[in-house]
Amino acid sequence: MSAASEPSWRVTLADTTLDEREEAAAVEVLRSRWLSAGPRTRRFEMAFAERLSAADAVAVSSGTAALHLATRALGIGAGDEVVMPSLSFVAAAAVVALHGATPVFADVRSDQDLTVDPAGVAKLVTARTRAIVAMHYGGYPADLAALRALADRHGLLLIEDAAHAPVVHSADGVLGTVGDVGCFSFFATKNITTGEGGMVVARDPEVLARVRAMRSHCLTRSTWDRMRSDDTDYDVTGLGLNYRPTELSSAIGLVQLDKLTGERARRRELVGRYRELLTGVAGLGLPFAGRDGDSALHLCPVVLPPGADRARIRKALAAAGVQTSVHYPPTHQFSHYRSRYPATRPLPVTEAVAGRLMSLPLHARMDEADAAYVARSLVEALTRS
Numbered sequence: 066m067s068a069a070s071e072p073s074w075r076v077t078l079a080d081t082t083l084d085e086r087e088e089a090a091a092v093e094v095l096r097s098r099w100l101s102a103g104p105r106t107r108r109f110e111m112a113f114a115e116r117l118s119a120a121d122a123v124a125v126s127s128g129t130a131a132l133h134l135a136t137r138a139l140g141i142g143a144g145d146e147v148v149m150p151s152l153s154f155v156a157a158a159a160v161v162a163l164h165g166a167t168p169v170f171a172d173v174r175s176d177q178d179l180t181v182d183p184a185g186v187a188k189l190v191t192a193r194t195r196a197i198v199a200m201h202y203g204g205y206p207a208d209l210a211a212l213r214a215l216a217d218r219h220g221l222l223l224i225e226d227a228a229h230a231p232v233v234h235s236a237d238g239v240l241g242t243v244g245d246v247g248c249f250s251f252f253a254t255k256n257i258t259t260g261e262g263g264m265v266v267a268r269d270p271e272v273l274a275r276v277r278a279m280r281s282h283c284l285t286r287s288t289w290d291r292m293r294s295d296d297t298d299y300d301v302t303g304l305g306l307n308y309r310p311t312e313l314s315s316a317i318g319l320v321q322l323d324k325l326t327g328e329r330a331r332r333r334e335l336v337g338r339y340r341e342l343l344t345g346v347a348g349l350g351l352p353f354a355g356r357d358g359d360s361a362l363h364l365c366p367v368v369l370p371p372g373a374d375r376a377r378i379r380k381a382l383a384a385a386g387v388q389t390s391v392h393y394p395p396t397h398q399f400s401h402y403r404s405r406y407p408a409t410r411p412l413p414v415t416e417a418v419a420g421r422l423m424s425l426p427l428h429a430r431m432d433e434a435d436a437a438y439v440a441r442s443l444v445e446a447l448t449r450s
């Protein structure tokens with residue numbers, strides 16, 4: 066499958082579990098001859114909402130589209146400040162900035178808990194603050210109880226970037242449904258993949274209705290509806306975009322959603338094996354210890370020993386056929402953000418941990434022997450570096 070120029074990995078960082086079930090679903094869509102959003106999209110939304118015990122959900126074309134529409138539907142705009150972790154994918158910061166609002170970067174809790182620190186967020190709240198973004202790093206819940214309380218105390222909105230965490234029942238509720246909005250991603254490497262795709266849930270049905278309208282240019286009737294009726298009139302009731310998913314992606318998403326529970330069990334075995342083999346390795350940190358039961362287990366991050374040469378370790382692992390990654394280069398250090406949105410307070414934990422973070426392979430096509438091979442390769446690379 067991989068292109069000739071790609072190295073041939075023995076264990077890839079991520080993989081999909083696509084098989085004949087998704088193939089059959091895709092073929093059925095092709096034979097229906099309607100590829101854009103349609104009845105399968107609606108079925109995917111309802112199935113996803115049900116798994117979250119949410120009233121409804123809106124499927125969109127990516128996780129970024131989900132964040133873009135959700136923040137717009139909440140009314141985030143010019144002059145607003147939105148506090149968010151710097152240690153995240155850039156999407157939330159970008160959509161906030163595109164609205165003319167200011168992303169304000171907060172630190173994470175510790176090298177054991179890479180989610181945003183509520184006490185740090187509290188210190189960043191000003192008269193202009195409109196919202197807080199909680200990101201469930203690697204699928205592990207952010208401290209939603211504390212963030213929700215903080216948001217309520219100051220009259221702020223709480224946005225959950227749940228790109229890593231579809232269908233996670235945490236002590237504080239189902240991830241994505243505790244905040245005012247929850248945004249999910251179905252990119253190629255995520256727990257559920259549809260190639261590209263996303264989903265929005267919202268506490269307030271009016272917010273979700275705005276997301277649904279804006280997904281398709283605020284048209285009063287969709288092409289799908291107009292195709293099936295004599296009445297082809299429509300009105301435009303607001304500003305929107307085309308962020309619709311497709312019937313193909315929705316059909317694949319329905320199958321992927323069905324596989325999620327089984328895949329998560331496999332991920333849990335793999336992370337368990339990593340912890341068994343790597344706990345106690347000198348200087349190596351394994352974040353989120355004891356919290357795997359409460360996680361989507363999207364990523365398996367490790368914190369390399371202080372002073373370890375990450376580039377060399379990653380190269381040694383690559384030579385052994387083990388693909389790794391870094392989640393994430395902190396957003397406030399990217400050139401675009403450094404100059405325009407400099408951190409207003411120091412982010413000591415993020416800055417200390419950022420250079421030492423590395424993600425190990427984790428996906429449901431791996432077996433325990435793969436995890437053992439990765440762990441052994443990492444220990445060897447650490448010993449030699």
Ligand SMILES: *Cc1c(COP(=O)(O)O)cnc(C)c1O
Nearest residue numbers: 127128129154156228250251252
């Ligand atoms: C993947 C991801 C997104 C964006 O999702 P896309 O579907 O790639 O647009 C947003 N936030 C986080 C934390 C992500 O990992």
